[in-house]
Amino acid sequence: MKSITSIILLLSLGLIVFVSCGDTEEPIEIITDRFDRQDMLTDWADMIIIPALESYNTSVARMASDKDAFIAERSDMHLEQLRESYVNAYLAWQHVSMFDIGKAEEIRLRNYTNIYPTDVATIDKNIASQNYNLELPSNYDAQGFPALDYLLYGMGENNAEVISTFADDNTVTYLDDLVTRMYNLSELVLVDWKTNYRATFINNSGASGTAAVDKMVNDFLFYYEKFLRAGKIGIPAGVFSGNPISAAVEAPYSKIYSKTLFLEAFGAVQDFFVGKSFDGNGQGESLESYLIYMQEQNNTTDIADQILDQWTIATAAADLLSDNLQEQVITDNNKMLSTYDELQKVIVLLKVDMMQSLNIQVDYVDADGD
């Protein structure tokens, strides 16, 4: 009877040996056909995120120098020049906003750069009192692009009126402070990516709640849902309030850029998804290629195609919008609502199917499961 015990012990020993042998001999061939999360992170950093930050930084620098020129000589020409670089910087921002990770997350770049609708009362109060701290959360909506939109377009009916408000030195100081701050923040984030965070990001290539891929995907989804779908379209269209809120569109004072800004951001989202490099000349590993890889592994449905198809439909709906989304909300809000609906349909694919396929948890408390 002793023999039974020994046989079983031998068997279990064999099992252990079998298991431990299995992984010492085989892996070399296997690793090569595995989807490499680190490659994807590297491509994201080098082909998309850092170039986008560089472009943003450059365009904000340009805006800063145009601001100086305008302050030196408050002419019609210099105002137009500043407005032009403001629009360019705002467009460049649409490629950066979704990367709320690393330094950008730490310093809350997005909150200090693009919270709208801007709070005109606070801006006026800040200008009048000259006593303000832009680092306070209560001043989120009194700075960044939305505040610039008000300063450069909203303070008068025409250029002459706008320029006349800059006769007040307090207003000039406020403009100066806002632009300088935006430049400093963009510089901070860019430098950190280049000197420090890139390595952290790329090397955090595991799979857990805190791994870079999981975090980036969550940030991406959050951006798509909150800032693109809701912020730019849904909230002004009244999806969450019952009544349209036309004042809640992005850049309402300059009027004609709200659709362009939305399309720029929407394009950036799609580029990120397919891994298109920022300069447009290359293609890296991406959520799309990851999804296709998993699809081939598990014989599941073509989620990536479905997402892209639906985005094409959403783009077609968005094309029907007027350049001035505020006007669109007031005159024919149904076009806003139908754009919203098409954007919304992708959420299910992204949040349910993509997340399940890649086994990424929607930003979760790091709690136990069973």
Added chain:
Amino acid sequence: MAVFRVLFGVIMAISLVRFWYNGWIEELYLLPKMHFHYSGFEFINVPGKWTYLVFIICFVASICVALGWKYRLSILVFFLSFTFIELLDKTTYLNHYYFITVVSFILIWLPAHANYSVDAYKDDTLRSEYIPQWTVDILKLMLAIVYIYAGLAKLNYDWMYRAMPLTIWLPTKFDVPLLGSLMHEKWVHYLFSWGGAIYDLLIVFLLLWNRTRVFAFILVLLFHVLTRVLFPIGMFPYIMIAGTMIFFSPQFHERFMDFIINKLPVNKSTFHNGMSLEHSSIPMVHKIILSSFMIFQLLFPLRNTVLTDNVYWTEQGYRYSWRVMLMEKTGYANFKIVDGESQKRFYVQNDDFLTPLQQKQMSTQPDFILEYAQNLSKHFSAQGHKNIEIYVESYAALNGRQNQAYIDPDVDLLSVTYRELCQNHIIPLYD
């Protein structure tokens, strides 16, 4: 029995400290603006900062249980405080928390302090070296129920033939030492699926039989350590490892306790008094309570068979039935508030009300969806909205299938009961 009591108390104490240390009290109980209640326990609400006090009480009770000091009172307090914590929000339901509640309930009625306890040390009328066999066997039975029902639950199409959800989970464990590179291999997913099912079904029998016990315990160690490495399941593996030690012989337990006692300034011979606790000295009430409870435990996990065709999709009878690690379900639920008269409508941003974890749980479980709708109705009517109707556009994906519509989007959630919702308004899963 004493070993079980001591380890149970110690592991519980560690779990509670860990829970607090991880900031979960705040995250899971204090921060959420609304909580999901267990049906029948709607009156239990988070007592604000007092929640910390409940945890302290629970912690002290678990230490007292380990020491066997004022055992009856402390295990009762432990059971009540622990269960109270669990009842605060069903978002945090885990099978192993339920297991703890169940075991602590059983322990209330068992003489687990009859030896190697402060109580027994002080009171020589209580102190007994031997206790009736059935008091130990009842715990074995409880473990058997857990394992075997967990094993039976694994015998379903997804688990056995599609190796789901392990096929989804394992490939992202590529950074696990040694085994990482195997984790995307299809055969590994099947091996783990089948191995897990066979383990769950057979382990109790291997533990019961003298000759295979040591081998079985090695398997227990391997299995639970592996699950600990691969999955975020907290203290559960340790609880089960400690729990299965109940299957070892009385001699083993005696040596284990003597080993501990020898470290203490207590003479171990005090506890070797040769006395036995008579079966008849255990109150009849306890026996009746325990036997009816065990019958309940045998039957209750099977209730899904009369309730639903697909327990994983409808989730009827999913809880309290030892369905562990069995599904990957992701969902999305978008709530529409409609004024029934003017037909004006708007959508709800769930993160205004729920934490990410609550949203995750809510979106795949009908009872959560219904309760959330009812809470939304209260919230918006307090805001002055009238004639409120609430509809949900919800989608869920189960075990790697593409998402499917989940709840009928045309049913006003405020007009149905939970039973009606489940019976008539869950859109069936198709493959």
